[in-house]
Amino acid sequence: xxxxxxxxxxxxxxxxxxxxxxxxxxxSAGNPSGCHTHTLHLVFYWNNLQKVNxxxxxxxxxxxxxSNVNFEGYMTALGNxxxxxxxxxxxxxxxIEQVGERYVxxxxxxxxxxxxxxxxxxxxxxxxxxxxxxxxxxxVAWEGNKLVCIQKGEKKNRGWAHWIxxxxxxxxxxxxxxxxxxxxxxxx
Numbered sequence: 001x002x003x004x005x006x007x008x009x010x011x012x013x014x015x016x017x018x019x020x021x022x023x024x025x026x027x028s029a030g031n032p033s034g035c036h037t038h039t040l041h042l043v044f045y046w047n048n049l050q051k052v053n054x055x056x057x058x059x060x061x062x063x064x065x066x067s068n069v070n071f072e073g074y075m076t077a078l079g080n081x082x083x084x085x086x087x088x089x090x091x092x093x094x095x096i097e098q099v100g101e102r103y104v105x106x107x108x109x110x111x112x113x114x115x116x117x118x119x120x121x122x123x124x125x126x127x128x129x130x131x132x133x134x135x136x137x138x139x140v141a142w143e144g145n146k147l148v149c150i151q152k153g154e155k156k157n158r159g160w161a162h163w164i165x166x167x168x169x170x171x172x173x174x175x176x177x178x179x180x181x182x183x184x185x186x187x188x
Contacts, residue, residue, distance in 0.1 A: 005127045026028065026108055030051075044093055056142060056144070056145050056163050057145045057163075059096045059147060059162055059163075059164065059167075059169060060096050060097055061095075061096060061184055061186050061187070062093060062094070062095050062186070063094040063095070063096070063169045063184030063185065063187065063188040064091065064092075064093050064184060064185055064187055065091050065092045065093070065094070065182060065183070065184050066183050066184060066185050067170070067181070067182065067183045068088075068092075068180070068181075068182050069180065069181040069182070070178060070179060070180045070181065071088055071173075071180045071182070072132070073178040073179075073180065074173050074174070074175055074179070075132075076178070076181035077155070077176040077178040078131060078132040078134075078155065078175050079155075079177040081186065086111060090109040090110065090111060091109070091185075092107050092108065092109050092182075093107075093108040093109070093187070094106070094107055094108075094168075094169060094171070094184050095108065096162075100152045101119050101120075102117050102118070102119055103117060103118055103119070103120070103140070104116075104117045105117070105118075112130065114128075117131040118138065118140050120140055120141060120142060120147075121139070121140075121141050121182045122139075123137055123138065123139045124137070124138055124139075125137060125138075132155075134153055134154055134155070134156075135153060136151040136152055136153030136154075136158070137151070137152045137153065138150070138151045138152075138159075139152075140186045143161075145163055145164070146162065146163040147161065147163070148160075149161070149163045154174060155175050156175075156176055157174060157175065157176055157177070158175045158176075159173075159174055159176065160172060160173045160174070167182050167185075167186065168184060168185055168186075169183070169184040169185075169186070170182070170183055171183075171184070
C-alpha cells in the first residue's frame with residue numbers, strides 16, 4: 001500500500017494492490033482553485049464489504065421486542081423522567097429497511113413512533129424526537145457484524161449497536177454509564 005499527497009491542495013490518496021477479485025473505480029476531482037485535477041484509483045475488495053457500505057449480515061425486516069433490560073436506567077441517563085414510566089410498558093416493533101445506500105430504522109409502538117435514516121460512514125444531524133428531544137451528530141458504521149452508532153451531543157458516551165445473534169436482533173443502547181439491552185424476534 002502506498003500513500004501519496006498532492007502538495008498543491010493536500011489531497012491524500014491511497015493505492016492498493018490486491019487479488020483479482022476486486023472492484024475498481026476511478027474518480028476525477030479538481031481542487032477548489034481549479035489549477036489541476038486528480039484521478040483517484042480506488043479499489044474495494046469483495047471480502048471487505050464495509051468499504052462498499054453493504055451489510056455484512058442483513059438486519060432488514062420487522063422485529064418484535066422480547067426483552068428490555070435496564071430501559072429505565074437508560075431513559076434516566078437521557079434525562080427523560082416523564083416518558084420513561086410509560087415507555088417501560090410498551091412493546092416495540094423495530095423495522096429495518098435498506099433503500100439503495102440509505103438505511104431506514106423505525107421504532108414503532110402504540111404511543112409513539114421514531115424513524116431515522118442514514119448512510120453508513122456518513123455523519124448526519126439527528127433529532128431524537130419523542131425519545132429525549134435532543135439534536136446530536138450521529139455516525140453509523142459497521143464494526144464486524146455489528147451496526148454501531150456514535151451520537152455526539154449533550155450526553156456523553158451515547159450511542160447504540162444492532163447485531164444478529166441466534167436468529168434474534170440485539171440492540172444495546174448506551175448513555176453515560178447506563179446500558180439498555182433489548183432483544184427482538186423476527187416477525188414472520
